[in-house]
Amino acid sequence: MSAAGKTVAIIGAGIVGVSTAIWLQRDGHKVVLIDGKGIGEGASYGNGGVLASCSIVPVTAPGLLRKAPGMLLDPGQPLFLKWSYLPKLAPWLIKYLGHANAADTKRIAAAMAPLVGDSLGEHQALSAGTGAEHWVKPDNYLFLYRDRAHYEADAFGWSIRKTHGFKWEELEGAAFKSFDPAFGPEQGFAVRLGDHGRISDPGAYVKALAAHVMKVGGRFIEANAETVVEENGKVSGVRTGGETVACDAVVLAAGAWSGPLAGQLGLKVPLESERGYHLELWEPSIMPRSPVMIASGKFVATPMEGRLRLAGIVEFGGLNAPPSRAPLALLEKNIKAAIPGISWKHKTEWMGHRPAPADSIPVIGESPTIRGAFLGFGHHHVGLTSGPKTGRMIAQMISGRLPNFDTSPYAPSRFRSG
Structure with a gap:
């Protein structure tokens, strides 16, 4: 994908979606957040509030x-x-x-360590200049x-x-x-x-981050995303109940509700x-x-x-x-x-x-079947902890850069259907 400014639709306005939006804006992209439940109203609101870097x-x-x-x-x-x-x-x-079992536990921990190991620093970097620093x-x-x-x-x-x-x-x-x-x-x-x-008020924190996204030109649509629209194997939009949002890329970050839309992107995620x-x-x-x-x-x-x-x-x-x-x-x-x-x-x-x-490792990266479709969900108990790092990773991928660590454990292709 070209690194030129794109319009990116982000399905899910929790910590992963909002983090992705901030990092995309810092890379010069336009963002549209889509969430039928509102901003930060799911697990991003109700989590334990700990930046649990050791929870690998x-x-x-x-x-x-x-x-x-x-x-x-x-x-x-x-x-x-x-x-x-x-x-x-x-x-x-x-x-x-x-x-x-021991072997899989060690393998999963090795995959999680880069995502959560510097959570405090990642939240500080994410929130800098947004007005949300107070809660970190x-x-x-x-x-x-x-x-x-x-x-x-x-x-x-x-x-x-x-x-x-x-x-x-x-x-x-x-x-x-x-x-x-x-x-x-x-x-x-x-x-x-x-x-x-720790985050001293997770719901208020995510809402403050999202307010910054809107302040610098982002858009929020309170609606359920129904369909990812593609043309010639590439994303062209997201259809909600009221409109079709034209976009160059889409990010699926809808947490526990991500399964059906992941299926549209060629994945069968347990x-x-x-x-x-x-x-x-x-x-x-x-x-x-x-x-x-x-x-x-x-x-x-x-x-x-x-x-x-x-x-x-x-x-x-x-x-x-x-x-x-x-x-x-x-x-x-x-x-x-x-x-x-x-x-x-x-x-x-x-x-x-x-x-x-089912394998306790988040799904992060581009769909193997549809260009411009990216995924970021499946963080189990460490969504708040790893949200900023996940958002930064996805923004780097959309901007044509590679994160500076091995991202293959999170590859969506491991759940490719058919």
Whole structure:
């Protein structure tokens, strides 16, 4: 593709789509954002808010196949399933669990490390000069364990992080309590990782980034993209319910809703929704010093503006079923156990959809069948963390430049249909 200024339609106005728009504008292109749900209203609104650079180890670590049945039957575990959805889920689930081995875990981690490893710097570069800088906060990231033995049970994951250059400090007993006295006796051991960060209001942050896109000439259409229009094997437009947007290139960044349009682009992506929940405790009586991953409950507690956000849980139930009560109740139970005596003025609840390809690696790059059609979705639990890097990569590709690392693990061609 020529590097001359193009008109690019971006389907999806979450962190990936908005990041792509900003980097494209900086390269001299015109952008049109298209999203029927509004700007930053999906997982980009409800995520845990942590710039989790160390989160390179997939859920499909060794042992998952053995543990999963027991987790599903135990209401105190952070894995839920709407059983009526199981027949539809089964083909994806079989592929997904097929990666729960050491070799695939290491391979997936190696693919994720370049995407997330410098997340704080990528967000700072993305937000510079946009008015959204206020929400990007450098911070530590803590993993909390019951004791050293609980931590050592995660040795495989930590060995992978060490291989990719992550360093951390172990805090035990009095040293941990001195660092952050918020937590009760159930949490006796912490791993502290520096050079991380958090977004203090993810929804406001993405909206501020998008406002900058509009300020410098971008356009937003609140409508569902229905069809990618092509002529002679090349993108020529995007059809919504009300109009056809002429464009030179299109970017599909619609998160968990990307599957059907990816099919139009010649791909059969095994994609599911990992339904995630958050519970926000407003004006809490106790606020942790930094974002924490509480390993026993597999959830994150992140300080945000005026509230503490608890996020996590994996539920399989598709895109259309209503939220469940049990995951939210579990989050509340677990934070009361982790921070005894915590209280709050009021709470708010949310459920959303993480886009989960069966191989746990995002789909990033140009369609192998239609020129000018690019994809950027499938980031599982690290969409906020890796959004700016993904957007920069796609903008470079559209502008005719190659990113400075191997992008082949993310290639859409691995899902080419037919």
